[in-house]
Amino acid sequence: MNHPLARPVFFLSDSTGITAETLGNTLLTQFPQERFDRDTIPFVTSQEQAIEAVARIDGLADIGPRPIVFSTAVNSEIRAILSRSGGLLIDFFGTHIGGLEATLNSPASGEPGQAHGLGNVARYQSRMAAVEYALEHDDGQSIRALEHAELILLAPSRCGKTPTTMYLALQHGLLAANFPLVEEDFERGMLPPLLLPHLSKCFGLTSDPVRLSQIRSERRRESKYASLRQCRYEVREAEEMYLAKKIPYVNSASMSVEEIAATILQRMHLHH
DSSP states (O other): OOOOEEEEHHHHHHHOHHHHHHHHHHHHHTOSOEEEEEEEEOOOOOOHHHHHHHHHHHHHHTTOOOOEEOOOOOHHHHHHHHTSSSSSEEHHHHHHHHHHHHHHSSOOOOOSSSTTTTHHHHHHHHHHHHHHHHHTTTGGOOOOOOGGGGGGEEETTTTTTHHHHHHHHHHHHHOOOEEEEEEEHHHHHHHOOOGGGGGGEEEEEOOOHHHHHHHHHHTTTTTTTTTTTHHHHHHHHHHHHHHHEEEEEEEEOOOOOHHHHHHHHTTTTTTO
């Protein structure tokens, strides 16, 4: 059986490309039946670079499915060049900037790189401080300044604690610590005592036992740690602890890090 060619998708930006990737991929999730070959081209800050990007797009357009191009480029001349490509251009900036200028009765600055650069120095510094805090307090390895934590994430091993706290730190500047629930905690049926004064900051993660067993098997195959029986036991015990202490929690098995983070921010009323 012949498989259709994957459709080329480009994320173009005058900065890191993170915004173009995030918005573009959100739209692409609505087409799960399609196959996409993604390519990010960041820091397109000159007309020459835009022309080179168009050449790459047109080269693929000539030999296969029409490419899809998501762009967050700010400069009007660069955007004009990109619009001449043979791909379907989805210009996130150009689509909305006119309406904003009209409503605000003010012209856009036209300066690239504001979304993820140093445009807001204080916010950038707070995010970097939050990342340092998350690294220090990853997996319960430090309790220093725990009273300053805005969130303490709890979960059995491999339920997504570390990537979630790192994402919350980097994207939202949240001071987040995470602690693993271990065999000793399950045997006692109690949370680690050092967390008891901070219950109002705690949020729990759980998982599907089968999925958790699969993930753990990638690290330690055919071990008690990865066994389905152990995973069922830990998930059950963790959920009972959360309920006993009225700690909100979510099953992370089928959620992306972004979805987990958004759920935590909403349920814990954390706004940055």
